Amino acid sequence: MITGTSSGIGLAAAVAAARAGWQVVATMRDTGKAGPLWRAAAEAGVAGRIRVERLDVVDHDSVAACLDEVLAAYGRLDAVVNNAGAGRVGTIEQTGMEDVRATMEVNFFGVVEVTRAAMPHLRASRGRVITVTSVGGVVGQPFNEAYCAAKFAVEGFMESLAPVAASVGVTVTVVEPGAVASEFVENVGIDRAAMAAAAGPYAHALQAYVDRATKTFSQAQTPAEAAAPVIEALTAEKPAFRIQTSDWARDFVGVKLSDRDGSAVQGLTGDWIV
Template sequence: MSETLDGRTAVVTGASSGIGAESARALADAGATVVLAARSEDAIEEVAADIRETTEADAVAVPTDVTEEAAVEALVDEAVETFGGLDVLVNNAGVARGSDVEEMTTEEYRTMMAVNADGMFFATRAALPHLRETGGTLVFVGSFAGKFPRPFNPVYAATKFWTRGFAQSVSAQVGGDVGVTVINPSEVRTKFGDGWSMEELYDEGEVTEPEEVAEAVVFAAECSPSMVSELDLYRRDKFEDMF
C-alpha cells in the first residue's frame, strides 16, 4: 500500500549534493515539502531554488552541522514550526575520510564517527516525537559496507554497521508508530560531504546512481501503513567474485 506525499514535510540531511540532493528533488517531485540540511549554505540554497523552480513543491534550506546537537534540534524545530509537522526524515549525511586503520589520524576517525553515527543519532532523537505524531517514516542511508566485511576503510564500514544496527533497533522500539527503513546501496557515483568523490572512479551506468537511491527513498516514504525494513541496491555483478 502507498500514500501520496502531497502535503507531507520531509527533512533531508546531507542535501548539498549527491544522494541527499537527489532525494530532496525526488521527494519534491512526489509532492512533499522539503527542508534541506547541510553545512554548505550556498549549495543547499541552490538545490532548494532549483526545486522551487522545477516542481510545484516548496523547499527551504537550513544550514546545519549534524555533529552539533543544538543545530540539529533547531533544524527539526524550524521544519515543524514552518510547515506544521514532520512526516519524513532522511538520515543521509555522511563522510568517508581516511582508509587504512594504521594510517588514519585520530581527527579523521573522530570526524567520521561524529558525522556518520552521532549525526544520525541527533537527527533521529530530534525527529522521533514529531514522526510519532504523524505516523511518519524514518529513512537511513546505509551501505553495502554495513553488511559485509571488507578490507577498504574499515572505520567507514563500521559506521554503516552502526547505522543498520541503530535503525533496526529504533524500529523495534518505535515500530508501532513510525516506519523505519535502511537503504543499502553498493558503490554510488556520487560526492561525499567531505569533498571525496566516486564520480571519477566509475562511468555512468556502471554502478548505482544517486537518482536510483533517491527513488528508493521515495518508495520507502510512500509505504503506509506497511514499511520496507531494509532495501539493498547492488550493481548486478556485485557478488560474482565474493563467494
C-alpha cells in the same frame, strides 16, 4: 526533512520527494552550497515545495534549531531522511584516531542525534525514519574500516530501534546503496599518488583497491537512481526495513546475509586487494 542535500543522493531525494507531493525541508551544513539543489528543483518545477535550512548533524544546537524551524513553519514532522555522511579511505595503522572519531561522528552519531531529536514529533504524526546507510554497513570492505564501522553501527542502531519505534507507530527503514556517481566520491579526497607513497607495506593492496574502486564508480548508479528507493520508503504503505538500491547491491549484501561463518565475504573482498 532530509539531511545532506547539497549534492548526490540527498539532493536527488529532495527533488524526487517534492515531485511526489511532499513539502521538503532540505538541510545542509552550508546553505551557501544550495545552488545545485535550487537549479534542480527549478528544472523539475518543484522549487515551491522545497525549503532550505542549515543543519549540522554533529551539532546538537543546530539540530534543535532546525527542528524548531520545521515545527514553526509546518506544525508537524512526518518523515526524516538521514542522508548526511562522509567517506574515509585508509587502514587503521595509518589513520589517526581523530580521523576515525570524525568519521564516526558524522556517519553514526549525527544519525543518532537527528533521530533522537525527531522521534517525539514522529510519534505524534506516526511518521517515518529513513536512513541512507551503505552496502558497507553490511559488508566490511578493505581500506574502509572507519567508514564501514560507522555504517555497521547505523545498521545495528536502526535494526534495534525499528521494533521499538513500531510500537509507537513510527516506521524505520534503511536504504543501502552501492557505488553512486556523486560528489561523495570526490569528497573522500583520494590523492592516489600521495596515498601510494605513504602506504608503506600496504602500497600494493591499496593500489589494487583504488584501481577496483575507480572502475566500480565509473559504472555507478546515478544519484537519482539511488534516491528512488528513498521515495519508495516514504510512500509505500508498509516499506521493508532494508532496501537495496540496485540488483548489484542486493546480490552483494546477500552474500553477507547468508554467510554464516564469514568465509564467503572474506573470499570476496580478499580478491579486491591482490
